[in-house]
Amino acid sequence: MQRVVQFFLGLTRPMRDADGMACFTVRTTAGRIALNEILLNIRRTILLVDLDGSFWHPVRWPRRPLVLCQIPRLFSRLGRRRLFMMAYLTGRASEQLRSFGMLVRGVVAWCQFGAERWQDGQQVDLVPVPAGLEQANSELDGLPYSVERKTHAVATHWTADDDKKAVELLLDRHKSLADQHLLAYHPGNLVVELSPLGMSKKVSAACFARQFLPPEVMEGFVGEFSPVEQEVYEQIWASLEASGTTFVPSLQSPYFIYVGDSAPDMGVFLLLDYLRGLGIPVLKVAVKGYQPLEDLADIVVDGPAGALQFVRELELHTAPWWLRCLRRSFGHAA
Template sequence: MLRVVQDFLGLTRPMQDADGIACFTVNTAAGRIALNEILQNIRRTILLVDLDGSFWDPVRWPKRPLIVCQIPRLFSRLGRHRLFMMAYLTGRASEQLRSFGMLVRGVVAWCQFGAERWQDGKQVDLVPVPPGLEAAKSELDGTPYSVERKTHAVAVHWTAADVDSAVELLLTQQQTLADQHLLAYHPGNLVVELSPLGMSKKVSAACFARQFLPAEVIEGFVREFTPVEQGVYEQIWASLEASGTKFVPSLQSPYFIFVGDSAPDMGVFLLLDYLRGLGIPVLKVAVKGNNPYKPLEDLADIVVDGPAGALQFVRELELHTAPWWLRFLRRSLGHAA
């Protein structure tokens, strides 16, 4: 009888693009299958997200992002009560996220592209600071752009209003700077980041996924890395083991969702494509913004419209995992609960 009432009220419907219930469409058959699996097995789902450009608009001055105040509470609720894990994979430093109120209970933060990891108040540096970083930072003194100096990386920000030719010149200069000081070069959404050589979201995501899967599963993906990337991968994993991080080496039937918006996130999409090829349900969500990265959108299962669309996607994810009576209340109150 209870099931009949739920069906009548529409409380057991999957996510859909109808009646204002959701702000997205699942574009791929594999994505629809994965989403159905995820909603039925939510407590084995791992939600990994990018932050800048995905959940708030990128800004020229990185200390002043406009973060919707409900985001930290929503993410913490997902990590503590709904999902197996809620995690960030971001270029931000952990201290920056702390100042924004984004380091919350129930969330694991992989920061500076995975150079540092934060969980439950404990931060661990996973790779050494690159020796050429300080010299690269000093050469950025006097630049007209906004320079974000971090422990393991440096980023330069601009705005969508800046002249395209000036941005192209900036990118060329940063590529040269990276080559001179043996740093990795990562152009993103209104930002270019210089980080340890071999460090990328692709490498960090592989280490992240290895926490939940047998090592041999991830090794097939890692074999395609360059020797430098493999060295960073091994360094990160060794640091995780030395830090006493608790692993779940073989989580039964794990499910992965990733939300990202720019070129550095492509590496995570490649990992999810690899896992999908092994029969693991994954969902790739691309965020369309002021500076959309078309290859990411073309490979995504779901494309949402800007940070507001990404936030709505996560709200819908939580809404569909809550008890039926809470889903009814939240829909009635417009998700205000």
């Protein structure tokens, strides 16, 4: 009887604003305004997410993450039926994502910090493999850590239980290799990565956003790039154009959401702050654990479970009214 009463009470709840989302707190006024705008214009919303550390816990052996089977289904559903676009911006290689089922219909994957792009079964390399990567790889042989070798990058993983001084030495070694072989150095959540010089999530996210905005909108942000970042930015954009990627610069008032958890995601948050300053509604979601990112966030969620719950709630608000009521009354399994 209680379930029946909850169902009919659910019929009276329109859930058209952020107050209907009870799984988190919007900490900023700008974030609350943006979320309400997003919920009213969900078909023009672009959800860009990090993966490792954001939707599953980092692991020492990168080929064995605990990816809940509901995650790719949820993301595919959002990309195909609910949002304007669902996309990843991740350090993972596309082949790795394929191996545990994350390359699904309706999702665009920007992999290896944006060095490669996957959509609808088609992969495009956006930048060349850095010349110093092979030598850096060889100098990481024999480490007592998990070394993840990819086409455009190499990442070394450890766990929270590893000796902190040993990890500091490991980070110093990678910084030295990056300087020596002209590679970019990216310390993250229990991982450190070396990638093409000038490549970062900040640069890739700028290229990603440029697909949906007039070129002049991005000029102020890109104008602050270093010369090498500017070169990579233009290189990625030229590769996108050459690949025949479809751009949507005429998308009327796009809305952006980003979910991230660690230092490499700071650049994306800075981009969203820039877009917010131009009057574009954006929402920054941080997974608890990295304080500088939390300080910039509109929403802070508790671990991968919190990030998944946020996306579930977002999908709940995009569903038809009758399905929203069923799910609200009987749980998200409906």
